[in-house]
Amino acid sequence: MTISRHYVLAAGGTGGHLIPAYALARELQQRGHHIALVTDERGAKIPGIFEGDQVHILPPGRIAGGPIGWLRGMKGIWAGRAMALNLFENFQPSAVIGFGGYPALPTLLAAQKARIPTIIHEQNAVLGRVNRFMAGRVDAIATAYKQVDRLNPKLKDRVHLVGNPVRDAxxxxxxxxxxxxxxxxxxxxxxxxxxxxxxxxxxxxxxxxxxxxxxxxxxxxxxxxxxxxxxxxxxxxxxxxxxxxxxxxxxxxxxxxxxxxxxxxxxxxxxxxxxxxxxxxxxxxxxxxxxxxxxxxxxxxxxxxxxxxxxxxxxxxxxxxxxxxxxxxxxxxxxxxxxxxxxxxCGYPNAVRDLADLVESFGAAPLTGIIRVAPAAKGQARGGEALAREAEGQEA
CATH class of the missing domain: 3.40.50.2000 (Glycogen Phosphorylase B;)
Structure with a gap:
């Protein structure tokens, strides 16, 4: 029996951030869950994705352009955080998933304030700025590559290698x-x-x-x-x-x-x-x-x-x-x-499935099925599928 939960996805307004968020949204919806997207004005205008879904636009919170730009950016982040908190109060998410980009930052900060579990997904082989800032604060870090630069090795216990979701075609x-x-x-x-x-x-x-x-x-x-x-x-x-x-x-x-x-x-x-x-x-x-x-x-x-x-x-x-x-x-x-x-x-065809499994593990009781990269024999990393099979064996 599937327990329906609510999840908030936060992504900047580019295809690089929104395409994997969209793939996860469809997978979670197929599993009976409800999703809400937090993005910016650019993301809301991208045709063909998130049409008919609950979409919330946050103000820009980019910190750049000297002291005046920093002040404007901080105000945007604070306003976005307040808007996200209001969304959480009404939507009651089991977890918040950030895909990078500036709208993800206030959303993840709001989730921490509300003590909601947080996950970030990094699409690139270098941790992006927002994900870099949040990596030490979130509950899980999903990655698309075995080696991700600018990711603190001390956070390895939070890292889950899932890959980058792609289209069904x-x-x-x-x-x-x-x-x-x-x-x-x-x-x-x-x-x-x-x-x-x-x-x-x-x-x-x-x-x-x-x-x-x-x-x-x-x-x-x-x-x-x-x-x-x-x-x-x-x-x-x-x-x-x-x-x-x-x-x-x-x-x-x-x-x-x-x-x-x-x-x-x-x-x-x-x-x-x-x-x-x-x-x-x-x-x-x-x-x-x-x-x-x-x-x-x-x-x-x-x-x-x-x-x-x-x-x-x-x-x-x-x-x-x-x-x-x-x-x-x-x-x-x-x-x-x-x-x-x-x-x-080199491909990860089960990326969206493994990412959805990771997301579902938050808000469930007990936490099971987490896809984690951990040191294996001779220092080799283990993939998501192998660990999932190992977990199933332990449960059996």
């Missing part, structure tokens, strides 16, 4: 085989640069693909996302090089395109890495150089170490370097297949 790719790349078959390349595209990909990728050996270049089929102001110039480049390319400023069928692609080229955002590893697709990654704390470089680290991707810093990302890295991966079809398998092994 991406999960469906998990059981599909990597598309065969025959010696004379089409070589499909998918290029994206995040929600807004990336100019550097438009400048480098067409010329880099044109530098590939003829026997590889003539087999190319490219799908690339471009900024609106770049798309016609990119189209002209591909036409000049004689490379067939489908270009768009926005793609709503990324899972389908990722499913048939042999190679991905793009940024190393948390959601991108999660989708590539769950689907098992090899990649050439170009981390965003201005990402806070260079977290995209850290995000790529595990996948690169496993052999599922190659990472090129943006300042070194030239047509010649891109062509060189593609040749290393694609001239031997087995190299791409091996990279795909390596990427696949």
């Amino acid at each position: 991406i999960l469906s790719l998990r059981g599909e085989n990597y598309p065969p790349l025959l010696e004379d078959g089409v070589f499909r390349v998918l290029v994206t640069g995040g929600s807004q595209g990336a100019r550097v990909l438009s400048e480098v990728v067409p010329d880099g693909l044109a530098m590939l050996p003829v026997n590889l270049r003539r087999r190319l089929q490219v799908v690339q996302q471009c900024r609106e102001e770049d798309i016609e110039g990119v189209r002209a480049k591909y036409a000049e090089h004689g490379i067939p390319a489908e270009l768009a400023t926005y793609m709503n069928d990324i899972p389908e395109k990722l499913g048939w692609s042999h190679l991905f080229i793009g940024r190393a955002g948390a959601s991108t890495i999660a989708e590539l590893t769950v689907a098992g697709r090899p990649a050439i990654l170009v981390p965003l150089p201005i990402a806070t704390d260079d977290h995209q470089t850290a995000n790529a680290r595990e996948m690169v170490k496993a052999g599922g991707a190659r990472s090129i810093r943006q300042e070194a990302f030239t047509p010649k370097e891109l062509a060189k890295q593609i040749q290393k991966m694609a001239l031997d079809p087995h190299a791409l297949e091996n990279a795909a398998l390596a990427a696949h092994k």
Whole structure:
């Protein structure tokens, strides 16, 4: 028998924070629970997610811009905390889950004031600012990577490795085989640069693909996302090089395109890495150089170490370097297949389930089923599934 509980999810207004929050919300609702989202004005306007759900908008509480900006930010945080306390009084949550971003801070502070259990989920391989501030105060820290920079080792007993939730359409790719790349078959390349595209990909990728050996270049089929102001110039480049390319400023069928692609080229955002590893697709990654704390470089680290991707810093990302890295991966079809398998092994397909299990353990009696990363034999970390099986064995 399922006991229905209430949970509050708090996330900043970007896809990186809201997509995993949305995935958790759907999972908790399917289990019979009720959720409320706390976000900012940007988050409330993102189409297609949290429609019909209880959404609360908190004032901005960003502390920046010198003494005046700090004062304004503190006032926003204090006002947001008061609004969150009012929400808790009416909604009575069993736990509050923060996904990073400024709206999460006053919500988590309010939860502590109200003595409500708190959990944070970190999507990146570097602990974000809000999560960094709250890490020592919360009851549990859910992570997407085995190694998370700027996370105090003293907090290891609170850390639970769950991964980063992905869309159902991406999960469906998990059981599909990597598309065969025959010696004379089409070589499909998918290029994206995040929600807004990336100019550097438009400048480098067409010329880099044109530098590939003829026997590889003539087999190319490219799908690339471009900024609106770049798309016609990119189209002209591909036409000049004689490379067939489908270009768009926005793609709503990324899972389908990722499913048939042999190679991905793009940024190393948390959601991108999660989708590539769950689907098992090899990649050439170009981390965003201005990402806070260079977290995209850290995000790529595990996948690169496993052999599922190659990472090129943006300042070194030239047509010649891109062509060189593609040749290393694609001239031997087995190299791409091996990279795909390596990427696949880095994936966490049960991320949303494990995160929901962790969340449900708060407000339940007794606390059971927590997915925890703990030192194992020879210093190795144990994954969520193994610990869950171990817990079941102990209960039996």
